[in-house]
Amino acid sequence: MSLPTPEGYYPLDEPGLRVWLAQRPALAAKVGGAPADWHITEVGDGNLNLVFLVRGAAGGVCVKQSLPYVRAAGESWPMPLERAFFEYQHQQVAGPHLAGLVPQIWHYDPLLYASVMELLSPHIILRQGLLAGRRYPQAVTAVAEFAARSAVLTSALAQPFEAVFDQAALFSRNHALTRVTAELVFADPFEDLPRNRWTSPELDEVAASVRADAALRAAVARLGHRFLTQQDALLHGDLHTGSVMVSDNDTRVIDPEFAVYGPVGFDTGAFLANLLMAYFSQPGHATAADDRRDHADWILQQAGVFWRHFAQRFDALWQAHADGDAWPRRLFVGEEGVFARARREHLQQVFADTLGFAGAEIIRRILGFAHNLDFEAIADRSQRAAAETRALTLARALLLQPQRFADIDSVLDSAQALVEAEAVAA
Amino acid sequence: MSLPTPEGYYPLDEPGLRVWLAQRPALAAKVGGAPADWHITEVGDGNLNLVFLVRGAAGGVCVKQSLPYVRAAGESWPMPLERAFFEYQHQQVAGPHLAGLVPQIWHYDPLLYASVMELLSPHIILRQGLLAGRRYPQAVTAVAEFAARSAVLTSALAQPFEAVFDQAALFSRNHALTRVTAELVFADPFEDLPRNRWTSPELDEVAASVRADAALRAAVARLGHRFLTQQDALLHGDLHTGSVMVSDNDTRVIDPEFAVYGPVGFDTGAFLANLLMAYFSQPGHATAADDRRDHADWILQQAGVFWRHFAQRFDALWQAHADGDAWPRRLFVGEEGVFARARREHLQQVFADTLGFAGAEIIRRILGFAHNLDFEAIADRSQRAAAETRALTLARALLLQPQRFADIDSVLDSAQALVEAEAVAA
Known part of the structure; x- marks a missing residue:
């Protein structure tokens, strides 16, 4: 070396x-x-x-x-x-x-x-399991629990700000991997760089149109700014389906080396994006014995389970542990309704962030340096390109038309509509 | 000792x-x-x-x-x-x-x-000058310049995030004074604590109604959360008219011991609030020779000059120095219009924050531990209470009805209307 x-x-x-x-x-x-x-x-x-x-x-x-x-x-x-x-x-x-x-x-x-x-055994990587057509009924709730616990319990919602500031200062030294994120997610896909790659020539036009879309670049830059400035809680930093190991009855999140304080929606957005990409990739993994439609439907449903479990647990953990300096619970004694509404409004912001970060994650996994096996394992190039194009269409909508997505179901419906429109056309 | x-x-x-x-x-x-x-x-x-x-x-x-x-x-x-x-x-x-x-x-x-x-000489504290009825025509533009330069040039808009993270980590150790802010601004005025004081008994009822207002507490708690998590730029942390020294042709901002990375609107909100409090206090400083109406009008006008200069300089500095990792300028070459719109939208958020933090600052300076000489120096207790009540009325509107304030002029008009309504009633 x-x-x-x-x-x-x-x-x-x-x-x-x-x-x-x-x-x-x-x-x-x-x-x-x-x-x-x-x-x-x-x-x-x-x-x-x-x-x-x-x-x-x-x-x-x-x-x-x-x-x-x-x-x-x-x-x-x-x-x-x-x-x-x-x-x-x-x-x-x-x-x-x-x-x-x-x-x-x-x-x-x-x-x-x-x-x-x-040593986790007999666990395998969740992404590999989904690729193989297997179901892990507890997996996404465990990941949602991981995200909700991280979001509340490492934050100033639950801790004195001094402890949070000290922890954030420690992880703020994680320069190298934070730079990887700042560049690979929030900048590279929008520049003509040799380390970018995509299914070519099939996606050449789409890649060029993404790079040419200034409004899209601005939407992603806004999220990049949030990533670097909104220090809510300790993020995993790379929470995709390849960072989760599963067995039939156990789920563990691994590889938090990108850990840094940041906006909660960055992790939830990354995981949602990877479930959506797994969904879009399913037709490419169809065999004579299994057209993968049921599996695709199940994955899409899991994306809904993931967000709803996260939202419910985030709210419940916040309510139960609001002893930190942000939103101190003692200020809302006897005013549970006002406090609940405040939590709901905050969660709406986390949801909006989640969708935006999900859009950015999809774009960078298809047009940037680090790709997902979900798409890479599709041997038929035109099928792969078609699946990737559908994912990119949703990503652009998430970033440019957020008002279309009032709740998680509207996201899942849009994803399904993209696949069904293709099925009808074919 | x-x-x-x-x-x-x-x-x-x-x-x-x-x-x-x-x-x-x-x-x-x-x-x-x-x-x-x-x-x-x-x-x-x-x-x-x-x-x-x-x-x-x-x-x-x-x-x-x-x-x-x-x-x-x-x-x-x-x-x-x-x-x-x-x-x-x-x-x-x-x-x-x-x-x-x-x-x-x-x-x-x-x-x-x-x-x-x-040694700044012949400078005096801006607050003392305003109290004495003196004008300092360049003072608020200098403070706006201080705020805009701090907001852009210490941030990831202008610097690599690594430098910003290192600086933020350093100031995140400023625990003691950050705790003072977290408690005195965002919590104390809403609790029944011995270190709170107010013009009593005149404001007893108002103080009780502030403590009883759960929606107001929620609005302030939301800002407290932003203060502890939104690490945009290096704040002064206590940017009031007592932190500014002026002579006829020179202005210096002093006492940045509360320095910490935080949301830009915290500093601009504090300064705006202190100008508004100076405005509301003017009738209490009227003499037979000077009813202070012109001086009050001039102070109110200066609040507008302050915000507009800040907004213009924030935008110009951002545009000129966008070489950091947040909103990298290189992504917007040839797309100046999109970049300008993005900056405008970001500035709207800073404006909204500014008004909210201004409301919180007014409340804590009238009902909390640390008071302003603008009001304290009013010998006539009922006049003082009347001025403080007007300020609190505006503060509550800023926090609870932000949709009423689309621009800085709507804030100044509301302040003026509160004083004029009183004048008519009297």
């Missing part, structure tokens, strides 16, 4: 990890048995890191290590190792509020920028 | 300051002549600090030192000394953008929590 790294850092490989873990008895005991018998595989399929699964007689651990560059781009795109530190800090700050919704992190190594955490 | 203080700290007095300054040749030279000949007076008339003016053969210096308690309340209300550090940091961060609008700080002493700064 040619990039400079701090003294003591080296990228783990299978033999190196075996030695390193064996030297740490508490961690080795979680794997169990003789180190020589451990089964180690590297499974990192994301854009950034090394991820090892280590299995042994007693169970196993997952080891995640930062690389000094963007894995999906190679050494030509350096990326500071510190992101592992912020992922660990997310667990320190938000973890106590998120028991059962995130993996436990057992050890953080500041030299290797590596975390050793709970 | 019974409160514990860090080693090396002692409160300055006249002999102590003379010795301390004489030991620092660069500073002593600014005073000039023999230390024994220096003329030293303590003039701190604010709520918090010691302020000494030192004059000598070459000119002079102003020395401002933190006390470990709130001066206006005594040792029963301790207050960390660090506020002097944040005032000094405000000059470090915002000072380069504010040349000629703030005093120069020549020295900061971290042991004494004291700053040595430019």
Whole structure:
């Protein structure tokens, strides 16, 4: 590796990890048995890191290590190792509020920028499950719970502002990944940059029309400004279906390395967008045995479940924990109706943000650097392009005609109408 | 003094300051002549600090030192000394953008929590000048310029977000004074607390009705939430007419010890509120020789000049310096119209915030702990109560009926109508 790294850092490989873990008895005991018998595989399929699964007689651990560059781009795109530190800090700050919704992190190594955490088994990535046509009935409520708990319990709604300011200051040092978001989400898709890509030539015209749409650019820039200035709560920062691991009866949100204080709607918008993209992608995954219509309908319905559960829990948690300096509950004793209306009005703003950020997320996943497997796995290029075009049409409406979407159902109806219009035309 | 203080700290007095300054040749030279000949007076008339003016053969210096308690309340209300550090940091961060609008700080002493700064002479406090019936034609444009430059040039509109995040993190440690704001502005006036006071018994009923008004409490709580979460730019944090020093041809904004990143409208709202309170107070300062009607009209007109100059400069500075990560100008090349509309819409939000924060400032200055000399100096209690009541009426309208105020003129017209209705009734 040619990039400079701090003294003591080296990228783990299978033999190196075996030695390193064996030297740490508490961690080795979680794997169990003789180190020589451990089964180690590297499974990192994301854009950034090394991820090892280590299995042994007693169970196993997952080891995640930062690389000094963007894995999906190679050494030509350096990326500071510190992101592992912020992922660990997310667990320190938000973890106590998120028991059962995130993996436990057992050890953080500041030299290797590596975390050793709970091995989730038999979990798979939610995106992979949705792609395979499987249903996880509790998944979106768990993600909604994660988002609602983060939104209220790490905020000045529930905490003295001093604690919130200190936490926000800590995560505000997460410069490298916040810059990734600021550029990849809020700027790149609107510029003619070599790191952008799209299904070409099928989407060339759409990509050009997005770049040429100044009103769309302004709508996204407004959200970019909100992302950088509205420090409501500790965000996950990259809450897509690839950041969720599921089994039939368990759901965990992983990979909070983009953690930063920001507007609550950024996380909910990202997750909603990824459910909508999964929905739009379904016709491309149809087989002779399964036209995927039922699965698509189920995914769309889950998008509604997600928002409604988030909204209900956000309100209930706020009401129950309003002991912070923002909206102190003690000012509304005996005035529950006024307080409830205030919460409802605030939630409307979070909803509006959610739709806008969802639109920005869809655009950047189709026209920017980092794409979604939902679309990428569609072999038929014209089908993929058609699905992506439908998603982009909804994204533009979310950003430019927000008045069309008074509630989550109006969003889902619009998504469905786009698919059905296509079905009729075909 | 019974409160514990860090080693090396002692409160300055006249002999102590003379010795301390004489030991620092660069500073002593600014005073000039023999230390024994220096003329030293303590003039701190604010709520918090010691302020000494030192004059000598070459000119002079102003020395401002933190006390470990709130001066206006005594040792029963301790207050960390660090506020002097944040005032000094405000000059470090915002000072380069504010040349000629703030005093120069020549020295900061971290042991004494004291700053040595430019002696402004023949300046007086703007509030005192307005009380005395004097006009300062350039004052409000200078304060508007201060607010606009701070709003744009310390923000992610003009700077990379990394720099802004680092600065915001620094000022987020200004816990003690931010807590003063969070409590005195956004909570106290709505609770029955011993540190609240008002013109009693004349305003007893009004104070009770404010405390009983749940919708008003909700409107103020919403602004309190914005104050703690919307980190647009580095605020002065206490931008009233007592934080401005004026001469006939020079204006300087002083005392930024409440500095913290927050919503731009907080500063503009505070200043607007204090001009409005100065306006409402004028009948109470009438004499046989001067009924103060012209002066009142001039002050009200200055409130309009203040907002319009701020709005124009905010827009122009944003347009000229949009090289930050929020609203990057490079995305709007050849689309000046779209960019201009976006700036206009953003400014509408700042205007709405300004009116809301102005309402909250008026309420807390009349019903809370820290009052304004504009009203306090009215000897006739019923006149004082009448002026305060008019101000409170406008404040409630600003908070509860914002739709009535589409522009600054509608605010000024309402203020004038309140005074004229009274004049007719009398």
